[in-house]
Amino acid sequence: MKRFLMAAALAGGVVSSVAQADAALLGRADVQRYIDEQVASGSFNRPELEAVFANVELKPNIIAILDKPATSRPWYQFRGSFYNERLLKNGVAFWQQHAATLQRAEQVYGVPPEMVVAILGIETNYGRNTGSFRLADALTTIAFNYPRRAEYFRGELTEFLKLSKEEGIDPLTLKGSYAGAMGLPQFMPSSFRKWAVDFDGSGHRDIWNNVDDAIGSVAHYFQLQGWRHGDDIVIPAAVQPGVDLSSLVADKFNLHLTVGELKARGVLPQAQVADNVQAVLVPLETAPGVTEYWLGLNNFYVITRYNKSTLYAKVAQELAAELRLRYLNAQAQSAAQPAADSVNPAQ
Structure with a gap:
């Protein structure tokens, strides 16, 4: 360079x-x-x-973009922008191409491949849209x-x-x-200097053109934000009728309450989780006037450090889960094919 x-x-x-x-x-x-x-x-x-x-x-059009009124979309509109066939197919292909690097990042930083792949897909569609x-x-x-x-x-x-x-x-x-x-993971410059890594040992950190560095940098970021390997990200929840959720929803980016404290306020987890685990209530509007509830745990909180949006964190979790399922299915099919070929050799 x-x-x-x-x-x-x-x-x-x-x-x-x-x-x-x-x-x-x-x-x-x-x-x-x-x-x-x-x-x-x-x-x-x-x-x-x-x-x-x-x-x-100087770019006056940037000021015009910043001056546009902020608009927020409900979950049922937001989700489809990122949880879609295009990103899923591209994500599986990306994972297959960079499986060794993703595995090494998990070994070094304790962050699973599917989460790194989901983030890079949401941010830039695997480097296709890094900014002009x-x-x-x-x-x-x-x-x-x-x-x-x-x-x-x-x-x-x-x-x-x-x-x-x-x-x-x-x-x-x-x-x-x-x-x-900037780059595949869309780090701001301060984030680059704190968390970007030279994951391929080239002597430079390059998140624009070097996929290894981009993968390692995302995993490193998540590790230093407190990602816990093997822990859940979210669990479903139910809310008792008449519960005032305003204070709980307003505090959506902080793990100030435990599951036990949320239970006492009428928020009931629908999966097994210890009362001393910290959690945050996440309401999602799945259709106009219809809301489902989740408890975001520590790893959910970590995702919101990357992008301060509960919708972003939830779609990243869902995309990661589906990417893992599809990748493992593709691997199983690939492994089964040679066996099938040996049983039915070409005549």
């Missing part, structure tokens, strides 16, 4: 038409303050940063032109520039989502 310092060479050479269009960026006081801070921290020198910002193209925005453009646009999220995205911009330097990558070449998510 291109080296980070290649960007610095642009500062003294021919500047692209894109850079000319956004040359005013370097003249902005807030951008200069940011550069001053980074130089003072010792992370970068001024020519490096000025070369990058001289070639950044230059990350330097996207992160700079939000960091300096979107005050509501400026502090967070300036932090992510810094993390992105650091990871580019650490991995020896020209930051102007990397692409991702409009919000700065």
